Amino acid sequence: MTELAAKYDVLVIGAGGAGMTAALQAEELGAQVAVLEKEDQVGGNTSRASSGMNAAETMVQLDHGVIDSMANFYWETMKGGGRLNDPQLLNFFVHHANLAIDWLTQHGMPLTGLTITGGMSRQRTHRPSSTAPVGGYLVKGLRQQLAEHGIPVFTKTKVTALSSKLVAGRHFVDGVTVQTAAGERQIQASVVVLATGGFGANAALISRLRPDLAGYATTNQEGAQGDGLKLGEMVGAASRDLSWIQVHPTVQQDGPHAYLIAEAVRGEGAILVNAAGRRFVNELTTRRVVSNAITALPEHSAYLIFDAGVRSRARAIDFYDQVGLVETAAKPGDLAKKIGLPAARVEKTVDHWNQQVAADRDQDFGRQSLAHALTQAPYYAIHVAPAVHYTMGGLHIDPQTRVLDANGNVIAGLLAAGEVTGGLHGNNRIGGNSIAETVVFGRQAGIQAVKDLRK
Ligand SMILES: Cc1cc2nc3c(=O)[nH]c(=O)nc-3n(C[C@H](O)[C@H](O)[C@H](O)COP(=O)(O)OP(=O)(O)OC[C@H]3O[C@@H](n4cnc5c(N)ncnc54)[C@H](O)[C@@H]3O)c2cc1C
Numbered sequence: 001m002t003e004l005a006a007k008y009d010v011l012v013i014g015a016g017g018a019g020m021t022a023a024l025q026a027e028e029l030g031a032q033v034a035v036l037e038k039e040d041q042v043g044g045n046t047s048r049a050s051s052g053m054n055a056a057e058t059m060v061q062l063d064h065g066v067i068d069s070m071a072n073f074y075w076e077t078m079k080g081g082g083r084l085n086d087p088q089l090l091n092f093f094v095h096h097a098n099l100a101i102d103w104l105t106q107h108g109m110p111l112t113g114l115t116i117t118g119g120m121s122r123q124r125t126h127r128p129s130s131t132a133p134v135g136g137y138l139v140k141g142l143r144q145q146l147a148e149h150g151i152p153v154f155t156k157t158k159v160t161a162l163s164s165k166l167v168a169g170r171h172f173v174d175g176v177t178v179q180t181a182a183g184e185r186q187i188q189a190s191v192v193v194l195a196t197g198g199f200g201a202n203a204a205l206i207s208r209l210r211p212d213l214a215g216y217a218t219t220n221q222e223g224a225q226g227d228g229l230k231l232g233e234m235v236g237a238a239s240r241d242l243s244w245i246q247v248h249p250t251v252q253q254d255g256p257h258a259y260l261i262a263e264a265v266r267g268e269g270a271i272l273v274n275a276a277g278r279r280f281v282n283e284l285t286t287r288r289v290v291s292n293a294i295t296a297l298p299e300h301s302a303y304l305i306f307d308a309g310v311r312s313r314a315r316a317i318d319f320y321d322q323v324g325l326v327e328t329a330a331k332p333g334d335l336a337k338k339i340g341l342p343a344a345r346v347e348k349t350v351d352h353w354n355q356q357v358a359a360d361r362d363q364d365f366g367r368q369s370l371a372h373a374l375t376q377a378p379y380y381a382i383h384v385a386p387a388v389h390y391t392m393g394g395l396h397i398d399p400q401t402r403v404l405d406a407n408g409n410v411i412a413g414l415l416a417a418g419e420v421t422g423g424l425h426g427n428n429r430i431g432g433n434s435i436a437e438t439v440v441f442g443r444q445a446g447i448q449a450v451k452d453l454r455k
Contacts, residue, residue, distance in 0.1 A: 002152040004178070004187065008034045008259055010449045011189035012157045012175055013228070016044030017135075017438030018418025019195030020142035020153075023362075024107070025446025026193075027149050030454060035151065036178060038158035039223045044197045045419065046438060048221060049135030050262035050316045052115055052127035053439065054432035055097035058124055064114050068122045070094045077433060080119035081392075081426020084241075089424045092399035093433075093440055100439040101126055104369040109141035115314075116267040117431030119286040125267070125432040131315040133262070134435055142390070156180060159227070162192060162414070164235045166310045170405075171235040173413035191413055195405070195442065198391035198419035199226025200245070206388060209243045217258040217387040219251055224391075228269050228420035232395045235414060236405045240422040241326050241393035246429050248389035249290035250304060250382075252325045258387050259325055261304060263431040265382075268313040269372035270306035272354055272384075275299045276346035277336060279353070288428045291386040301385040303339060305332070305350065308376040320382060327381045335379045350374050392424035401445040415448055417441035427439040 010025045015037035027033045035042075056073035073094045078085050099154035101111060111126035111134070128137045146153055161177040163186065175188040199205050200220035207214035208452070218224075229239055250261040250272075266272070266283045274280045274297050281293035294302050311317045320326050329335035354373040356362050362370060395416045396404045403414040418438045425433060 004034070004154055004157070004185070007188040008032055009189070009453055010191045010193065011036060011187060012193045012195055014044060014195035014197060015042035015153055016195060016197050016418060017046035017138055017142070017435060018442040019193065019296050020146055021439050021442025022193045022195055022417055022445040022449070023151050024142065024145050024149060025443045026449045027151050029447065029450040031450050033151050035146070035153040036157045036159055037153060037155045038178070040155050042153060042155065043139040045200070045221055045224055046435070047129070047135045048219065048260065049435050050260065051264040051267070052118055052125035052432050053101070053111060053435040054117070054124050054430070055101045055126055055436055056094060056124050057306060058098045058101050058126065059320060060101060060112050060114065061124065063112070064123065064263060066114065066123050068124055072121065073124060074216045076120055077430050078311045078426070080430045081428050083426065085426035086423035088399050093424055093437065095239040096440045096444070097436045100436060100443060103443060104138070104439060107141065107145050109138055111339065115261045115264045116284070118284045118290065119430045121368065122437065125264070127264070130200070131313060133316050138435070145437045159231060160234050162231050170409065173235055173411060191415060191452050193445045193449060194228045194231060194395065194416040194420050194443070195418050196231070196412065196420045197224050198394065199229065200224045200388050200391050202226050206245060210245055213245060213388055217251060217253045219248055219258055219260040219387055219389045220374055224247030228416065229394065232403060232416070235411055237403045237414070238396040238406045239394060240396045241427070242422070244388040244392040244427040245388060246287060246392060247291045247386045249287055249294055249386050250383055251387035252320070252382055253387055254383055259320065259323065261320060261382055261384055261387065262314060262316045264314045265304060265306060265317065267369065269310045269374060270304045271374070272302045273305055273341070273346065273349055277341045277343065277349055279349060279364060282362070282367045284367055284369050287431065288429055294386055301383060302383070303341065303428040304347070304382045304384055305335070305374070306380050307374040308378055308439065309372055311380060317380070325382055328378050330377050330379070332379050335378060335381050339381050339383070392422060392425045392429055394420050396423065398422045400448045401441055402448065417445040
């Protein structure tokens with residue numbers, strides 16, 4: 001077993017999508033790299049990602065006959081984010097997302113399938129051709145690449161502090177303190193990359209920042225505690241937009257665990273109905289609008305209704321069924337009876353929806369993605385309600401992933417990528433943009449780390 005050395009060129013904190021991408025990119029450019037992960041396994045929230053990864057003007061889109069533009073990708077993300085996105089980060093992001101898809105292909109992780117997420121007008125959410133959840137696929141592929149490149153990953157190794165030299169009042173980061181089963185240790189590094197993810201599982205911090213979200217369930221893994229924010233603070237890093245916390249509209253939370261029901265299920269044709277058996281919202285508008293519409297219902301929850309066609313196009317549903325989240329029946333009316341909704345009304349709702357799909361016009365709520373009618377038995381239902389899902393705020397970075405202090409100065413030796421950073425998504429993240437963020441800015445952190453080493 002590889003032992004933790006006393007010094008590395010680059011230390012990456014966090015073995016999610018952003019961290020593993022940064023490590024691989026830096027090593028390929030010649031750096032000696034190690035990854036430190038506090039949990040007993042790699043993957044973080046990345047391993048839970050289910051729908052896909054957004055990018056525009058890709059070869060994959062052209063292969064599917066989809067004509068897209070980076071300008072639309074930019075403006076739709078900006079609109080979805082309440083026009084509060086950092087324009088520089090967003091510009092870098094949309095212009096590098098297609099390269100990120102190519103980079104994944106080069107590294108044995110092609111994403112040749114396409115779907116659509118809320119707030120986007122085109123099929124630009126790339127996913128495995130099998131339609132399997134994107135997160136597990138990428139985590140497996142990245143972990144394998146790290147092993148092939150001999151990049152050590154130390155699990156159960158929690159970074160508890162950053163060390164730095166103070167020169168003329170400014171921090172120069174030069175290493176970390178880690179806590180392992182063997183005790184505490186200092187490790188030196190020329191560059192430290194914070195890729196510690198968000199704080200969606202830190203209920204105390206969330207209720208302090210957003211009292212209205214106290215008591216909400218979360219879709220996040222336990223490790224999403226916001227450690228990166230505290231580590232950054234120790235060396236003067238500025239944070240931004242911390243109270244912008246995304247609530248995901250479709251989370252099954254009737255049992256002890258909260259399961260996110262992927263946006264791809266709606267993207268592939270599912271509708272949402274209320275307790276009266278009626279549609280009540282454009283299912284594919286932004287998450288904020290759909291969540292608010294569900295919360296505004298007297299029952300504060302809704303049912304996703306879909307058919308065998310949707311299930312065949314979104315394989316994550318097989319998993320939801322395995323863990324008992326899905327109700328099944330031969331006809332929409334029978335399904336309604338099973339879940340306690342008015343049967344005749346649900347039959348009418350599905351018929352009416354199918355007529356609108358045939359006419360290619362949703363007169364009721366203006367949904368634009370009308371590719372699939374719900375006509376293939378059996379029919380399925382999943383009970384959903386909103387839950388905390390994603391933290392848009394985080395450390396302040398520039399497009400090169402350099403962490404900034406409160407005066408906008410670069411903190412030497414410190415980079416950050418992924419959900420630990422803030423600014424890209426404005427006040428509402430578009431589904432599929434976060435996995436893209438981890439690969440785009442993870443790669444950039446690896447490149448910037450080596451650029452800094454070569455200075
Ligand atoms: C259920 C679910 C579904 C999603 N689906 C999608 C989707 O389809 N498309 C999309 O774009 N986005 C999706 N997202 C969002 C996306 O998955 C995440 O935002 C993204 O993967 C975050 O990647 P990351 O590398 O920044 O952080 P993570 O993947 O969370 O990795 C951070 C890692 O850092 C480790 N860490 C934290 N603190 C320390 C420390 N002090 N020391 C050492 N290690 C530490 C954590 O344990 C973790 O392993 C989904 C999120 C969830 C929860």
